[in-house]
Amino acid sequence: MQKPTAIGIAPQLLVPDVVQTAEYYRDVLGFTIIGYAVTPPVYAMVQRDGLQIHFAKAGDFTTNEHHRPSTTDFILWVPEIDAFYNELKASGANIVQEIQLRPYGSREFIVRDCNGYKILIGD
Template sequence: MSQIRSVFGTPVPELPVADVPRAQQYYREVLGFEVGWLYPGDEIGAVLRDNVTIFFRKKQPPFEAAIHWIHAPDIEASYRELTDLGANIVDPLAEKPWGLRQFTVQDLDGNLFHFHHG
């Protein structure tokens, strides 16, 4: 059996959203992403920021929201930026009992992002 270890890239989450263009606009204006692409028919699209890519797929509510963790090397700067942009911070920046400094953002469709450092 071969011991060659292949290389994996960064995972790309696909989030359920009610309206893909609306989600892209929110992520651009409030979370600082760039719109990557939008498939004809507005059923699927993507946004990009640094080394993070997120896909959106149109779903009919109700749907189960997704939860993602994003490492932020400068957590204080990330918190200030997203607060200043008007992100929906549902759990403010704090030191957690599990040893991480983190805060949580909720998007328009209920998807959660735990930004963390530590």
């Protein structure tokens, strides 16, 4: 029998407005909206290059930064980091840390989304 293969993971973020969040990820971060669940929407899904992020409506939520100020909420690896940085900058993304070379050899920058989540982009 062939060993099962995990082919992806979709973080699920709690947000106050799933439509606003999905549209932000589409318009600013270049994702495509897969769809919404329920009317009015309480769940949304976006994708880019086969990667998905899901959003669930929640009145109360906190980001990782609330508990540990120096951390981010999730990491997105993009080998073409300079082109992606330029794309996000042109679309008005809130870049809170410019591209930096880390001691471990990775180049990274950080974007804050419309809900305050910090996304680390690494090459």
